[in-house]
Amino acid sequence: EAAKYEKKVLVLDFVKPTPLGNSWGLGGTCVNVGCIPKKLMHQAALLGQALQDARKFGWQFTEEVNHNWMTMTESVQNYIGSLNWGYRVALREKSVTYENAYGEFVGPHTVKTTNKRGVEKLYTAERFLIATGERPRYLGIPGDKEYCISSDDLFSLPYCPGKTLVVGASYVALECAGFLAGLGLDVTVMVRSILLRGFDQDIANKIGEYMKEHGVKFIREFVPIKVEQIEEGTPGILKVTAKSAKGDEIIEGEYHTVLLAIGRDSCTRNIGLDKVGVKINEKTGKIPVNDEEQTNVPYIYAVGDILQDKLELTPVAIQAGRLLVRRLYAGATNKCDYVNVPTTVFTPLEYGACGYSEEAAMEKFGEENIEVYHSHFWPLEWTVPSRDNNKCYAKIICNIQDNERVIGFHVLGPNAGEVTQGFAAAMKCGMTKEQLDNTIGIHPVCAEV
Amino acid sequence: MGWEEKQVRGYSEFVRTAQSCHGRPIFALFCGDKDAEGKSWCPDCVTAEPVVRKELHNMPDGSVFIYCLVGDRAYWKDPNNEFRKNLKLTGVPTLLKYGTPQKLVEEECFKAELVRMLFTED
Numbered sequence: 001e002a003a004k005y006e007k008k009v010l011v012l013d014f015v016k017p018t019p020l021g022n023s024w025g026l027g028g029t030c031v032n033v034g035c036i037p038k039k040l041m042h043q044a045a046l047l048g049q050a051l052q053d054a055r056k057f058g059w060q061f062t063e064e065v066n067h068n069w070m071t072m073t074e075s076v077q078n079y080i081g082s083l084n085w086g087y088r089v090a091l092r093e094k095s096v097t098y099e100n101a102y103g104e105f106v107g108p109h110t111v112k113t114t115n116k117r118g119v120e121k122l123y124t125a126e127r128f129l130i131a132t133g134e135r136p137r138y139l140g141i142p143g144d145k146e147y148c149i150s151s152d153d154l155f156s157l158p159y160c161p162g163k164t165l166v167v168g169a170s171y172v173a174l175e176c177a178g179f180l181a182g183l184g185l186d187v188t189v190m191v192r193s194i195l196l197r198g199f200d201q202d203i204a205n206k207i208g209e210y211m212k213e214h215g216v217k218f219i220r221e222f223v224p225i226k227v228e229q230i231e232e233g234t235p236g237i238l239k240v241t242a243k244s245a246k247g248d249e250i251i252e253g254e255y256h257t258v259l260l261a262i263g264r265d266s267c268t269r270n271i272g273l274d275k276v277g278v279k280i281n282e283k284t285g286k287i288p289v290n291d292e293e294q295t296n297v298p299y300i301y302a303v304g305d306i307l308q309d310k311l312e313l314t315p316v317a318i319q320a321g322r323l324l325v326r327r328l329y330a331g332a333t334n335k336c337d338y339v340n341v342p343t344t345v346f347t348p349l350e351y352g353a354c355g356y357s358e359e360a361a362m363e364k365f366g367e368e369n370i371e372v373y374h375s376h377f378w379p380l381e382w383t384v385p386s387r388d389n390n391k392c393y394a395k396i397i398c399n400i401q402d403n404e405r406v407i408g409f410h411v412l413g414p415n416a417g418e419v420t421q422g423f424a425a426a427m428k429c430g431m432t433k434e435q436l437d438n439t440i441g442i443h444p445v446c447a448e449v
Numbered sequence: 450m451g452w453e454e455k456q457v458r459g460y461s462e463f464v465r466t467a468q469s470c471h472g473r474p475i476f477a478l479f480c481g482d483k484d485a486e487g488k489s490w491c492p493d494c495v496t497a498e499p500v501v502r503k504e505l506h507n508m509p510d511g512s513v514f515i516y517c518l519v520g521d522r523a524y525w526k527d528p529n530n531e532f533r534k535n536l537k538l539t540g541v542p543t544l545l546k547y548g549t550p551q552k553l554v555e556e557e558c559f560k561a562e563l564v565r566m567l568f569t570e571d
Binding site (some may be wrong): 089 | 485516549550551552553562563566570
């Protein structure tokens with residue numbers, strides 16, 4: 001965007017390899033080890049389910065259909081490679097200089113870059129934008145870095161993970177556990193306390209129930225304390241020892257792969273922010289910014305997952321970045337609107353949401369001032385193959401004091417992301433319950449509910 | 450050691466040649482056939498070829514540059530021709546690094562900077 005306004009731009013992108021040596025190309029987390037490969041693998045799992053349903057719709061095939069991890073992974077990585085290349089071409093066409101080098105501040109208006117061969121260069125600039133994102137957190141227990149993998153490794157794993165233990169109950173943990181189980185693998189999820197912290201808990205529990213009923217095992221209220229290797233191999237066999245979060249009980253289990261998804265930490269500690277005086281939250285590593293994405297140092301800005309108290313979503317970071325540049329160089333005044341940003345969790349039963357969760361709405365407006373409308377629904381496509389008839393669910397949360405304005409939208413069912421997008425636009429326009437009721441539904445689709 | 454060029458015509462010859470160079474970096478430029486005077490029916494190919502040739506020295510040592518004529522205009526326009534079906538080519542000229550998703554299509558091949566980037570990219 002900045003190059004559009006004839007600014008001279010330098011982009012520094014460098015991936016510190018994972019403990020197991022994995023690295024990737026230009027594009028950041030979403031493209032390489034996040035949203036893109038995740039959605040593709042989720043789709044692979046959905047297609048597996050569709051094959052099961054197909055017979056009920058009349059398709060005849062007698063062979064057992066199996067999944068090949070390598071075929072899927074190669075296709076996914078190939079696609080990602082084309083995206084990496086596309087970004088290289090796009091940057092070059094707009095005359096943006098790109099360096100595959102690690103950047104750190106060494107003094108006012110000055111960064112030092114170090115490439116993978118250790119060659120250093122110095123650059124100065126008028127303004128800087130930090131968008132270094134996050135990396136997966138490790139447990140800090142014996143054997144974690146040597147034997148466990150994270151989402152950074154999963155999407156390019158050169159062998160099928162086999163029987164997997166997923167540690168964590170974040171959306172990353174549940175989405176991964178979900179598609180691994182959907183591909184036919186034996187999956188267990190080890191949860192310290194609740195599922196999907198920060199999301200509507202009523203829905204979080206429904207998601208957990210659905211996954212349990214569809215073969216994912218859950219070990220609740222335990223944390224791993226040790227990971228040992230029993231057998232080498234790709235995959236080998238790992239022994240995990242875990243302790244109860246509530247007492248002294250110890251359990252053990254054997255798995256081919258242990259996937260850690262317990263959170264992500266900002267990459268703000270080793271980039272020299274102290275040398276230029278940028279304040280960060282010492283505890284979390286996040287950078288506080290004003291509503292124009294500016295740090296406490298006027299010529300340094302930040303966007304994306306590293307921001308304090310802002311949503312960690314790719315489209316939010318992109319929008320914030322674009323608007324920032326337009327404000328700086330094109331005289332625009334729009335600021336990034338962080339309210340009513342829709343999201344979707346791609347668990348086996350997808351969950352789309354926009355606005356307040358039920359708990360957050362009750363806390364902010366008071367239980368007596370909100371009204372919740374909800375309904376279970378049975379997608380037409382699920383009737384013939386006799387799939388669950390009481391799992392899909394939709395609810396909206398309305399503010400009684402404000403004309404019953406819809407302040408929370410939640411849908412649990414197939415294609416939740418597609419369904420949610422349109423309702424998010426309506427919520428941005430201030431849709432009320434009455435307007436929603438007056439909108440005639442499309443039939444037969446899930447969204448009409 | 451430098452690099453070497455191989456000139457081929459048609460899909461089967463291309464595949465045979467690429468397979469025989471397995472293990473070495475392979476770059477391929479696909480152009481429309483040339484007439485008796487050496488001029489291609491594809492005007493973009495005529496523009497791109499000299500640009501690409503000027504950057505060939507940037508290819509890594511041991512590379513193979515395959516210059517491939519795809520066929521006449523009618524063959525190329527057929528949506529089921531082997532280049533479209535098997536190599537997923539969408540236009541000529543196309544310059545690609547064989548076995549990777551890295552490629553430049555049509556006007557992208559006119560830009561020396563992009564061609565250089567393709568040849569030197571890690």
